[in-house]
Amino acid sequence: MATVPKVEVGTDYKEKYGFFVPEEYVFKAKRGLNPEIVKEISWMKQEPEWMTNMRLRSLEIFRKKPMPKWGADLSVIDFENIFYYLKASDKQSKTWEELPPDIKATYDRLGVPEAERKFLAGVSAQYESEVVYHSLQEDLTKKGVIFTDTDSALRDHPELFKEYFGTVIPPADNKFSALNTAVWSGGSFIYVPKGVRVDIPLQAYFRINAENMGQFERTLIICDEGSFVHYIEGCTAPIYTTDSLHSAVVEIIVKKNARCRYTTIQNWSTNVFNLVTKRAMAYADATMEWVDGNLGSQITMKYPSVYLMEPGAKGDVLSVAFAGKGQHQDAGGKMIHVAPNTTSTITSKSISKGGGRTSYRGHIKIYPGANNCKSFVKCDALLLDDESRSDTYPYNDVDAENVTLGHEATVSKVSDEQLFYLMSRGIPRGEAETMIVNGFIEPFTKELPLEYAVELNRLIQLEMEGSVG
Amino acid sequence: MVSTEAPLEDLIFRGEPDWLRENRRSALESYQRLPAPSKTDEEWRRTDVSRLDPSAFSRFEKAPAHTTMATNLPKGVILESLPVAARDYAELVQPRLFSLAQAHRDRFTALQAALFTGGIFLYVPDGVEIDEPITGRHFSHESGTTVQPHTLIVAGKNSKFNYLDEYIAEHDDEAGYRSGSTEIFLGEGSQVGYVAVQKWGRNVWHFSDQRAELGKDATLRLFNVTLGGKFSKTRVEASLAGEGSNAELKAIYFASGEQFFDFHTLQEHRVGNTRSDLLFKGALQDVSRTVYAGLIRIEKHAARSDAYQANRNLVLSDKAKATSIPMLEIDNNDVRCTHGATVGPVDPEHLFYLRSRGITEATAKRMLIQGFFGDVLDRIPFEHARKLVEAELESRIG
Amino acid sequence: MASYRVASVQELPEDTMKRVDAGATSVCLAHADDGNFYALNDVCTHEEFSLSDGELWGMDVECPQHGSRFNLQTGKVTGLPAVIPAKTYPVKVEGSDIYVEVPE
Numbered sequence: 001m002a003t004v005p006k007v008e009v010g011t012d013y014k015e016k017y018g019f020f021v022p023e024e025y026v027f028k029a030k031r032g033l034n035p036e037i038v039k040e041i042s043w044m045k046q047e048p049e050w051m052t053n054m055r056l057r058s059l060e061i062f063r064k065k066p067m068p069k070w071g072a073d074l075s076v077i078d079f080e081n082i083f084y085y086l087k088a089s090d091k092q093s094k095t096w097e098e099l100p101p102d103i104k105a106t107y108d109r110l111g112v113p114e115a116e117r118k119f120l121a122g123v124s125a126q127y128e129s130e131v132v133y134h135s136l137q138e139d140l141t142k143k144g145v146i147f148t149d150t151d152s153a154l155r156d157h158p159e160l161f162k163e164y165f166g167t168v169i170p171p172a173d174n175k176f177s178a179l180n181t182a183v184w185s186g187g188s189f190i191y192v193p194k195g196v197r198v199d200i201p202l203q204a205y206f207r208i209n210a211e212n213m214g215q216f217e218r219t220l221i222i223c224d225e226g227s228f229v230h231y232i233e234g235c236t237a238p239i240y241t242t243d244s245l246h247s248a249v250v251e252i253i254v255k256k257n258a259r260c261r262y263t264t265i266q267n268w269s270t271n272v273f274n275l276v277t278k279r280a281m282a283y284a285d286a287t288m289e290w291v292d293g294n295l296g297s298q299i300t301m302k303y304p305s306v307y308l309m310e311p312g313a314k315g316d317v318l319s320v321a322f323a324g325k326g327q328h329q330d331a332g333g334k335m336i337h338v339a340p341n342t343t344s345t346i347t348s349k350s351i352s353k354g355g356g357r358t359s360y361r362g363h364i365k366i367y368p369g370a371n372n373c374k375s376f377v378k379c380d381a382l383l384l385d386d387e388s389r390s391d392t393y394p395y396n397d398v399d400a401e402n403v404t405l406g407h408e409a410t411v412s413k414v415s416d417e418q419l420f421y422l423m424s425r426g427i428p429r430g431e432a433e434t435m436i437v438n439g440f441i442e443p444f445t446k447e448l449p450l451e452y453a454v455e456l457n458r459l460i461q462l463e464m465e466g467s468v469g
Numbered sequence: 470m471v472s473t474e475a476p477l478e479d480l481i482f483r484g485e486p487d488w489l490r491e492n493r494r495s496a497l498e499s500y501q502r503l504p505a506p507s508k509t510d511e512e513w514r515r516t517d518v519s520r521l522d523p524s525a526f527s528r529f530e531k532a533p534a535h536t537t538m539a540t541n542l543p544k545g546v547i548l549e550s551l552p553v554a555a556r557d558y559a560e561l562v563q564p565r566l567f568s569l570a571q572a573h574r575d576r577f578t579a580l581q582a583a584l585f586t587g588g589i590f591l592y593v594p595d596g597v598e599i600d601e602p603i604t605g606r607h608f609s610h611e612s613g614t615t616v617q618p619h620t621l622i623v624a625g626k627n628s629k630f631n632y633l634d635e636y637i638a639e640h641d642d643e644a645g646y647r648s649g650s651t652e653i654f655l656g657e658g659s660q661v662g663y664v665a666v667q668k669w670g671r672n673v674w675h676f677s678d679q680r681a682e683l684g685k686d687a688t689l690r691l692f693n694v695t696l697g698g699k700f701s702k703t704r705v706e707a708s709l710a711g712e713g714s715n716a717e718l719k720a721i722y723f724a725s726g727e728q729f730f731d732f733h734t735l736q737e738h739r740v741g742n743t744r745s746d747l748l749f750k751g752a753l754q755d756v757s758r759t760v761y762a763g764l765i766r767i768e769k770h771a772a773r774s775d776a777y778q779a780n781r782n783l784v785l786s787d788k789a790k791a792t793s794i795p796m797l798e799i800d801n802n803d804v805r806c807t808h809g810a811t812v813g814p815v816d817p818e819h820l821f822y823l824r825s826r827g828i829t830e831a832t833a834k835r836m837l838i839q840g841f842f843g844d845v846l847d848r849i850p851f852e853h854a855r856k857l858v859e860a861e862l863e864s865r866i867g
Numbered sequence: 868m869a870s871y872r873v874a875s876v877q878e879l880p881e882d883t884m885k886r887v888d889a890g891a892t893s894v895c896l897a898h899a900d901d902g903n904f905y906a907l908n909d910v911c912t913h914e915e916f917s918l919s920d921g922e923l924w925g926m927d928v929e930c931p932q933h934g935s936r937f938n939l940q941t942g943k944v945t946g947l948p949a950v951i952p953a954k955t956y957p958v959k960v961e962g963s964d965i966y967v968e969v970p971e
Contacts (some may be wrong), residue, residue, distance in 0.1 A: 061934075070511065167946045172934025279947070307947060338950040367950060371787065383802030386772065392797035397515075398812040401787030405813065411799045411806040508915070 013239070013296075013462060018269055019109065020238035021102040023210050025128075029085040031212070035059060038182055041085045045151055045185070048158070058171035058181035065175040071361065072299040072328045077273055082214040082245055084183045086128035092149070093133050103127050110236065112205050119451060121200035122147045126217055127207050129185040140198060146191040147202055150218045153189030160191060164220055168251035168279050168307075176275045180216045180249040187217030187248065192227040192258075201230040201263075201449060208237035208244050208272065219250040223258035223286075230261040232452070236296070239269040243298065246272055252280035252288065256310070259287040265452060267459065268296035270327060278304040285312035291447050294321045294329050295459055303361060305334030308342035308370075315344040320444040322463050323356030323388070332362040332393075337370040337400075348379040349441050352388035353463070359391040360409070370400045379409035382440055384433070434464045488563055489555045496572035496582035503576045515760045515792055516702060516731045521674050523580060526615040526646040534589045534618060535606040543599060547592040551619055554590035561592055566621055569652040569708075570678040577676040577702070581617055581648050588619035591632060595625035595656070602631040602662075602853045609647060609669060610639045616669075620651040624659035624687070631662035631851040636669050638697065643670025647698065650678045655687035657711065662690045662850030666858060669697035671726065678704045683743075685711030690850040693720035694858050695730055696865060706735035709743035709774075718747040719848045721858075723865055724757035724789070734763035736778065738771040741801075747778045750845045752838050752866075753789035762794040765808065769800045778808040783841050785815065785834070838866050868957075868968045876963045879904070884928065886919035889967040894956060895919040896967065897939055899926055905939035906956040906967045913949035928953075 027044060029037050038059050042052040067074055093099045096113045107113060107125055116123045122136035124147070131149035140147070146157065154161050171181040188204045208215050223229055237244060246268060254260045260280065268274055274297040280288040290304035306315030317333030335344035350358035360379045381390035392409045414436050422432035438445070438457050445453040482490045506513035536548055547558060555562045572582035589605040607618040620634055636649045647669045655661055661681075669675055675698040681689050695701055707716035716736065724730050736745040751759050761780040782791040793810040815837045823833035842862065849855040873887035873896060884897035886909050893909040895918040907928065909918050916932040923929075927936045927945050935949030942953040959966040 069509075170929070170934030170936070170946050170948075172929070172932070173948060174933075281947070307950065309950070336948075336950065368788075368790075381797075381799070383799065383804075386769075386802045388802060390797070390799045392795075392808070394795065394810070396793040396810055396812065397790070398782070398784065398792070399790040401784070402814045403784070403812060405793075405811060407793070407795065407808075407810040409795075409797060409808050411797060411804065413802040413804075 013269065017110065017236035017267060018239040020209050021106055024100070024102065025086055025088055026090045027085070027087040029083060031083055032080045033059070033082070033084060033183070037084055041183060041185065044085070044087070047154065051154065054166070054171070055182050058178045061172050062175060062178035062182055065178060067175060071301050071330045071359070074273070074275070074299070077243070077245060082212055083210060084214050084216070085185060086210055086213060087130050088127045088209070089130065089132045092131060094135060096133065099132060103132055106207060106209065107133070107205070110205070110207070115203070115451070119200065119449065120203045121198060122202040124149060124188050124204040125207070126186045126204065128210060128213060128215065131186045143196050144193040145196060145198060146189065148189050150187040150189045150220060151185065153220070157189070157191070160222070161189070161220070164222060164251065164253060168253065168281055169249050169277050174277060176247045177249050177277045180218060180247050180277070183214070184216045184218035184249065187219040188221070188231070189219070190221040190229060190231060192223050192229045194224045195226045197228040198230070201232050204231070204233045206233060206235040208246065211240045212242055212244060214245040214247070217248045219248065221252040221260060221262070223254045223260045225255045226257045228259045230263065232263040234265045234267065236267050237269045237272050240271050242271065244272045246274045246276070248276045250276070250278040254280060254282045254286040254288050256284045256286060259289070261289040261291065262304070263291040263448065263452070264293060265456065266294045266296055266300065270296065270298050272297045274300040274302065276302040278302065279307065280305070281307045281309050282313040282315060284310035287314045287316070289316045290318070290333065291444070292317065292319045292331065293444065293456060294331050295463060298326065299328045299330070301330045303332045303334050305336060306344065307336045308338055308344065310339045311341040313339065313342045317346040318444055318447055319346070319348045320441050321350040321358045322460065323350070323352045323358045324463055325354040325356060328357045328359070330359040330361060332360045334363040335365070335375055337366040337373045337375065340369065340371045340373065342370065342373050344375045346377040347443060349444055350379070350390060351382045351384065351437055351440065352390050353384040355387040357389040357391070359393065361393045363395040364397070364405060366398045366400045366403050366405070368399045371402050373400065373403045375405045377407040380440070381409070381411040382437065383411065383413050430464065434461050437464060484556070485552055486556050486559055488559065492567065493583050496567070496579050497584070499573045500576055500579035500583055503573070503579055506575060512733065512762070521700070523615070523646050526613060528614045529584070529586055530609060530611070530614045530616045531586050533587045535608070536589060537604045537606070543597050545594040546597060546599065547590065548603065549590050551585070551588035551590045551621060558590070558592070561623060562590060562621065565623065565652065565654055567652070569680040569682055570650050578678060581619065581650050581676070581678070584615070585617045585619040585648070588621070590621045592623045593625055593628040593630055595627060597625065597628050599630035602633055602851050604633045604635065606635045606637060607649060608637050608639060609643060609645065612640070612643045612670070613645050615646040617648040622651065622653040622661070622663070624653070624655045624661050626656045627658040628656065629660040632664070633854045634665045636665070636667045636697070638668065638670040641670055642672060644672035645670070645674070647673045647675045648677050649675070651680070653681040653689065655681060655683045655689055655714070657685045658687060659684070660688045664692045664694070664849060664854040666694040666854070666861065667697055667701065667703070668861065671697060671728070672699050674698065675701040677702070678706070680704070680706045680708070681716065682708045682710050683714035683716060686713035687711060688715045690717045690848070691719070692849050692854070694861070695720065695722040696861065699727060700729050702731040702733070704733040704735070706737065707745060708737045708739060709745060710739050712740050712742045715744040716746070717848070718745065719845055720749040721842055721845055721862070722749070722751040722759065723862065724751065724759050725754045725865070726757060727755070728757045729759070731760045732762070736765045736776055738765070738767045738774040738776060741770060741772040741774060743771065744775045745777070748781070748845055748848070749779070750781045750842060751791070752783040752785060752841060753791055754785040756786070756788040758790040760792040762796070764796040764798060765806060766798045767801050767804050767806065772801050772803040774801065775805045780810045782812040783815065783838065784812060785838070835866050869971045870959070870966045870968045872964050873967050874965045876960060876965060879965070882923055884919050884923055886917060887967070889956070889969045892969040894967055894969070895928060896958070896965065897923060897928060899923065899939055901926065904958045904960060904965055906958045907937060907939065907942055908954040911935055911949060912951035912953060918953070
């Protein structure tokens, strides 16, 4: 989707994103999850022993941990029917031309190379389990910026890697972070040196092509003091009748005075379970921003969080969720105020249609001693018909003095007055509704680079027409 | 005062009808069968009962309720102790008792259904209006005992009345196990004002369920005041079962010292054209802790429901902890539904303003706390209760 | 401070830990692979699970529930989700007896 959109109204997801190409793999692990598969993945990647051991231990933790008792119903996931590792190309390419023709055609069709030419400073493209294409503008390399896939980072930057990997999200954090740590592959590794500002976004594009695929990318971003980076990820998959699983872990460290913005446009097909753990640590006067758009998937459970570790740190989550027929978007955010004088906001906009369900789930925690903090949460939900459902589950814990915390939420339908106004001006009902929805999520779209904002509005249009997946 | 270590059968069950004795035994079995709440249950995650062993308080106070009314009751009204009513008015009591506050929900509701003592039954027939409020006063007398009163209220069609439950400790430093649960059935078109003021001793464990079911066009104005206990867990739940019904659920709490208060609320819109309005306001000082968790649930066919829910916390000390979890589950789009939560300190600008007028800091803070509670106190459904609550609050804030 | 005998050296081989009571305080007593004994408050500062049920990783103890890590020597958090350091207590070994000192 990282492109100036070519979507025409009425074109459906299947044509634009939902296509698949015949499977041709350099290596495809057997279905199922066991220590042998984990060892095989580690061996294929020629990893150091500590990583192999960490994977095996994480597998054990995954086995021991119960499924979450809250949120979406995950009992339908059959962990033994999933392919945990698929390698589609035997090498990583620096130019699109070097890619195997099928894969190149896929990204061409998704418009990624075109987007790179036009407005990106670096691109990473992950196809199934491995990153197949990588680029970074030369001047950024010269400034010491590292933007690579996470497997290469383990090889090429072992010390930096080991210092941070798993410290923000340990394997035992939750069942799916354990699973990810056991079978992770691919993802982005970014290091921005002190004082360096990466003014043009870096983009990662995640693509699942095979049926019953499990994609477990692992992303680690370190923004050194006074630096800035904007990282954008997009994701799509073909439509199959059986399910795929996407379970990523994203760890981010934002040091003093630095700022990191992480934008997601999640548009998985509606047979993908999307269970993602994302967490950032923000130090003195640092800013972490999660801009999180969830449109696709069958079930999403994702709550990007910020640990505000030192005074002056700031955290923002801006979240949009759209749930159509058969979809459950369980999304939100967490702000953990560890230090005094820290601030946070969460803005959530959710839309349910055709029997879809959106749930906002959030946590604001103010630790003892984190005095003079401010936190504000605003959730708005729009229900487009009487089959759909919306939930709000905000948890607020204040254990410090002089804290101002506010939470507000409303649930409503498209207002009759607005509809009447638009229709009285000759706009057909469907179009009028789409306009209202686009207006409803405007606080989100205006934070996106223009090209993405346009694309998002088109996606909403597709969803509104009910033609998606 | 009656307190004894005689067997339960002799103490509590004696003289009761068979159906009630049977229900008590079955609830006692539930109590023994149900697991202790665990930290992994969301409802008990922040509410620690691991140090509570109810059997440590095996002496029961029979706690006969004292009912007071200024005038004679209109004809047909029944105001009776609950065990007596269970015997004499079984056809009214049996189908309703513990049908809203169900015994098998958790160990503590089971204990209430098994071993409630004293308590009140109020029945107001169709069309009867009572001007003067009815008051039930439940007393505890000593430390180390269990006191479990229960109130059952049945409001007939188009009846109208106000009722106040007061839970009173003889000694403010009492320890022990206390409850004070209420079930209210509101018939079609009835209007009920209900106030509960909990001022048990400061060292007791307290559990209560206040649950109401509203028929067509019924109106409930419920007001809860929580002041006592070292641990107090209260559920306030209204089930809007008839079209046109309207529940106003309000509460104030004032936690100080090492008190821990937990509130669980439910606004259950089971049918359409229903309205609920909830406001829980609390002030915390010293090392107290409070947890508010409330849910608005709008069921699938409950179109044109209007629900509001707010929890406001005033935190007066750096060691106090407030948790607020206002939740929504909305299954119909034709609704108006809003909620909010705030946790904050005394507004420094207001404080500064009062100080600049020569008012001492202590007085200024007191005024601001009173101001904080002011708007909700105005919602206490009748004058008698309002005066009582204001006086009680005054003495505690002072 | 009050000193309590909490265990014997034989009870605690290297690279193991154990929950002990020092008066009213629950303590996670660890025999690290540097050969020394360390004592931390047993209750994880994140969500109050018992650290001694977790695992030892060199000089870190890892909480069994969510994987928070604390340094044995300093109590400092070395891995989220915990953010508050663990309390540490002085340990003395006299003969084969291990003593932990906790505030009264």
